[in-house]
Amino acid sequence: MTTGVLLVDDQQLVRAGLRMLCDSTEDIRVVGEAADGEEAVRLVASAAPDVVLMDLRMPGMDGTAATARVLADRPETRVVVLTTFDDDDHLYPALAAGACGFLAKDATPGELLDAVRQAAAGGSPFSGPVLxxxxxxxxxxxxxxxxxxxxxxxxxxxxxxxxxxxxxxxxxxxxxxxxxxxxxxxxxxxxxxxxxxxxxxxxxxxxxxxxxxx
CATH class of the missing domain: 1.10.10.10 (Winged helix-like DNA-binding domain superfamily/Winged helix DNA-binding domain)
Structure with a gap:
């Protein structure tokens, strides 16, 4: 079974790296990319991803607000936060918004792919220090x-x-x-x-x- 993933990050280089990583697998497929929260909400409605990799700090609607909107519109979507900021001030609002997992951007490629698979299977992936x-x-x-x-x-x-x-x-x-x-x-x-x-x-x-x- 293939897992559809939406990449949400305001940095094009980050999205390109994530796409290359996902494309290197046989079971994960990128169904769209968004540069901000508002675009993410629109793409979730049209692309229906299984998992969203969500950055937190973005212009306009940030990742926390976007997570809440995405899950209000499509509760079956699994949102995994992928961010540079793994402190409690970012962690708990994201979890309160409904994110099922939280990874720092220094995660290894294997950890990130494992997190996508865990989330798609109903799990809650977290970076080791955050967990x-x-x-x-x-x-x-x-x-x-x-x-x-x-x-x-x-x-x-x-x-x-x-x-x-x-x-x-x-x-x-x-x-x-x-x-x-x-x-x-x-x-x-x-x-x-x-x-x-x-x-x-x-x-x-x-x-x-x-x-x-x-």
Missing amino acids: ARLVGQATSAWRAERPPEPPPLTAREREVLACVGAGLSNGEIADRMRVGMTTVKTHVGSLMRKTDSPSRVRLAIFAIRHGLAG
């Missing part, structure tokens, strides 16, 4: 609570869970465990069901709260 910060903040808020007993997990599931808790991407987990991406995705999906975690962030928090993070 660690989210997990740390949520864990601090819950530290005083007694966590429920974890469900029975296989040794391999515990290994995958430790990697998720450490903020590793699916690609990094596959490399570390020397298994295929499909195997990792299967384990992550099983872990999310077993732990009742609706997102990758919640799964990482679960790992840390139960002392299972790597």
